[in-house]
Amino acid sequence: MTNSQLTLVQIDNYGPWTVTPEPRREMDLQTLQSRLFADLAQFVGSRDGYVFFTRFDNMVAITNGLDADDHRLLQESIGNRYPVTISLGTGIDASPVEALETATAGLQHAGSAQDGDRREVLSGGYLSGPERTSSDVQIAHFDVNDATGKYTDQLNEFDSFIQIEQGYATLMRYLREEYGALSFFVGGDNIISICPAMDAADYRDAIDHVEAEAGVELKVGVGIAADPHTAGMDAKHALETCRHEGTVVELSRPVDGVEVATD
Template sequence: MTNTQLTLIQIDNYGPWTVTPEPRREMDLQTLQSRLFADLAQFVGSRDGYVFFTRFDNMVAVTNGLDRTDHELMQESIRNRYPVTLSLGVGVDEVPVEALERATEEIQLAGSAQDGDRREVLGGEFYTGSATGDLNIAHFDVNDATGKYTDRLNEFDSFIHIEQGYASLMRHMREAHGALSFFVGGDNIISVCPSLTESEYRSAIEHVESEVGVELKVGVGTGESAHVAGFAAKHALEDCRHRGTDVEFEAAPAQVSDD
C-alpha cells in the first residue's frame, strides 16, 4: 500500500506584492521565482524529497520523511532570505491527488492566497510509517525526442509536441488514477502514483499516442522516499531503453547512492 505525503507550497500575498507599490520588472520576478524554486529543491532534495514548480507561486513537493520541524525550518530559511514568505499545507493519502486536496484545504481554510494578513500557515498531517514501498514514482520519457523533434524542428515546435504529450498524460493520469504528473525538463515527466499495474501504465502510453501522437516509455520505482523511488524509476527507464520495452518496474535497492 502506498502512502504519499505531499506539501503544497504557496507564496503568501504574491500577486499583490508583484504590483506594490508599482508593477515590478518581469525578469526580476522570474529571477526571484527561479531562485526560490532552486533553494526549495535543494532544501527538500537534501532530505530525499522532490519539488515540482507547477505555477511557481504554487509548488508541490513530495515530502515523505520530512516532519513538522523540517517544514518550519523551510519557512524560516525563506523568510530570512527573501522578500516573501511561504504557507505550507501537508496531506497524506494512498492516492496522491487526495493527499494534495488535504494539503490544499489546510491553506485555503486559513485565508486567500492574496490575503495580506495570512502569513506562514503550516497545517496538516505527517506520515510516520516506515514501509519500504510507500511511494511509487513513474518516470516517463518521449521515445527518440532528439531524432523526431530536437534535430528536425525549431525549438518552439519541438516544445509544442513535448507539451502536448505532457498535457495528455497529465490529464489522463490524474483522471484515471489520481496520479500527479509534472514536466521536469527536456522530454521527461515524473508522475507520483498509487499502485498501478503494467497494463494501466501501458494504457496511459497508448492514450497519449492516440490523442496527440507522442510515443512514451516509462520506468516505475518504489521506495520509502521520492529520491529512493525516483532513482529506482530511472534505472527501470534505462531498462526500457536497453530492452526496447515500454514499461519496466524496479524495486529500490537497500541503499541508494547520493550521486
C-alpha cells in the first residue's frame, strides 16, 4: 500500500507579474524559472524528496518525509531571494493523482493563481512519523531502449526530441488514466513516475501500450521505500539490472510482500 505525499508548488500572481509594468524579456523569465527550479530541487532533494518542473510556474513535488516546518522554510527562503513568492498545497493518498487533486484544491480554495492578494498559502496535511511505512513511495524510472542508436545518432536533435516526447506523452497519459500515476520527463530519454502499488504485470502492460501506440520501446526499474530518494535510487539500480540482464521490468522488492515474476 503506497501513501504518497504530493506538494503543488505555485508561483503567486506570476502571469500578471511577467507583464507588469510592461512585458519582461523572455530569457530573463526563463532564467528566473530555471534558477527557481534548481533551488527547489536542491532544497527538497536535500530532504530526500523529488521535484518536477511541469510548467515551471507550477511544479509538483513528492515530499514524503518533509513536514510543515520544511514547507514554511522553503517559502521563506524563496521569498527572501526572488521577486516572486510561492504557495504550497499538500495532499496525501494511496493514489498519486488523488493526492495531487487534494493539494490543488487547497490552493484553489485560497484564491486564483493570478490573485494579487494571494501570497504564500500553505495548505494541507503531512505524514507524521508513526504514519509512515517502508512502502509509502513507489518510484518507476523508465528509459528508452537504445535511444542513442535509434535517435541521437540517426536523427537531428529536434526529430529525436519528437520521438522521445511522443513516447513520454503516451506513457504519461496511459499511467495517469489507468493507474492514477504521475509521470515526468527528466531529461535525455528518462521518465520518472510516482506510482500507486503497481506490480510487474502492470508495468509491462504500460510498456506494451507505449510501443503499440508510439513505436517507442521502454524498460523500467521500480523502487519501493519510505521516501522518494531511497525509492528512486532503488529504481535506478533496478533499471541497471534491466540493462545488464536484457529484461524489461525489474522491481527492487515485491509489492505488498507478494513476489511477482518479472521478465
